[in-house]
Amino acid sequence: MSDGLIGVIVAHTEVAEALLAAVRAIAGEDAGLVAVSNRGCDRGALTRQLEAAVGGRPAVVFTDMAGGSCAHTAVALARGRPDLKVVTGVNLAMLVDFAFHRDLPVEAAARRAVEIGRTAVGMVER
């Protein structure tokens, strides 16, 4: 598994922890991801949790819903910080792929996550 970037999943209730558990079950324990929940947080408290999770490192922040409180917080934190990129609409496929492409520059990793995530969404035709 590649090293380098970290990914922070920030989402409502238990979504981030559940996604992280699923990624680890598929890709292994060293996926380079951490989970943050917005449970019980206003924007200030969530910002502090997110800052602690990022820890000043280059990171892709994966958020669940564009326009939600998690995305708002992530976008505000990433403002003026080119080493942080925010991806909305997180899904399992993009996270599993990210775990193996953490050696990419942060923007390239974020763009790749978006492409992989989009490709994973569709209706199954029989």
Added chain:
Amino acid sequence: MSVVLHRIDDRLIHGQVVVGWGQRMGIGFIVLVDDGVRANLWEQELYRMGVPATTDVVFATVAEAAARAPEWEKDPRKGILLTGDVDTMVALCAAVPEVRKVNLGGIHARDGRTERLRYVFLSDGEAAQLQALADRGVEVTAQDLPTAKPVPVAELV
């Protein structure tokens, strides 16, 4: 129609507001009363991000909201008015006595506050302010989503 929900929510415009209340009630506009956001165009852009293009978003100070309240009451669409804290809603209610109901939607943990409900934490001062509103005849209830049971403020103070 008019402003059908006056809500205190420190997450301001977010999923519960846009989807939980907005979609269910067929909201046409959202008024965000917050001096900080009113003065910050970048923050305004951020809060518009999650709102459908068919829903107008208005950013206002308390004074601006008070001045425009009659206009919003005549609006044929349904609206939600949000403040991020108790102080702002109390100031709005003082300026617009026509506000008869206040919803506590999300006031989260901070130093000096204690948990009243899973999503409502209040300092003693905030609780007293809300009780004073209720004593003046404003119906103050906590309810995070329309599907939840409203909890009267008297049970929280």
